[in-house]
Amino acid sequence: MEQTKREQHDVITGRNAVLESLKSERELDTIYVAKGERNGSISQIIALAKKKNIVVKEADSRKLDYLSEGSNHQGVVAIPCSTSYASVEDILAVAEQKGEAPFLIIADEIEDPHNLGALIRTAEAAGAHGMIIPKRRSASLTPIVYKTSAGAVNYLKVARVTNLASEMEHLKERGIWIYGADMDGQNWCETDFSGGVALVVGSEGKGIGRLVRSKCDAVVSLPMEGQINSLNASVAGGILMYEITRQRLKLQAKNVK
Known part of the structure; x- marks a missing residue:
């Protein structure tokens, strides 16, 4: 299962879940990806995040495990915005x-x-x-x-x-x-x-x-x-x-x- 029970409140985990969130109108604050990981859809996630001006940070496995509460994050975790930024x-x-x-x-x-x-x-x-x-x-x-x-x-x-x-x-x-x-x-x-x-x-x-x-x-x-x-x-x-x-x-x- 890609998404944790916390998704609606705290995090979005898994490559497909994060990618679909990026393609939607949902506002994401920060995306964490595994250090050095660029294979498969990760590179697509990074490119799309940068296009939408979303912060992308590299993180080690312990950080990703903590953010996702031990779920199968597949090397990527996204933190949604709790509210929209102003100018x-x-x-x-x-x-x-x-x-x-x-x-x-x-x-x-x-x-x-x-x-x-x-x-x-x-x-x-x-x-x-x-x-x-x-x-x-x-x-x-x-x-x-x-x-x-x-x-x-x-x-x-x-x-x-x-x-x-x-x-x-x-x-x-x-x-x-x-x-x-x-x-x-x-x-x-x-x-x-x-x-x-x-x-x-x-x-x-x-x-x-x-x-x-x-x-x-x-x-x-x-x-x-x-x-x-x-x-x-x-x-x-x-x-x-x-x-x-x-x-x-x-x-x-x-x-x-």
């Missing part, structure tokens, strides 16, 4: 429709799906207009992310781009100031976040990548007074998001008066 323009259109300055979150190489889901949940609650994630080296909109976000992915638009640094330059051209959350930055609560804002949140282990950090207009830091010198990405992001929200609400109240 950056879609996100900016939301801000325009609301008559608000853009408020975006940029997630830089957050590979843990639980952290990404939690970040999406907080971003939606804080009133962000959308999130941008990289196509590579990042968790994506898998069912785990959907569940961890408590369904927030239904309401917060998420765009997936090939090059974060390049996209950041485009945002700057639109008048959006970009703030990176990282070590050795300016005091977070003394930073003016008024106007169009994009907040970059990096992974716990590596923080923001060197190139992405270089594209930030400013870097902001939270005080670390204990023995631990880093916070969970969604926690650090949440604190900064709500400071941005606090300042925006304060400005709105002032303008109403």
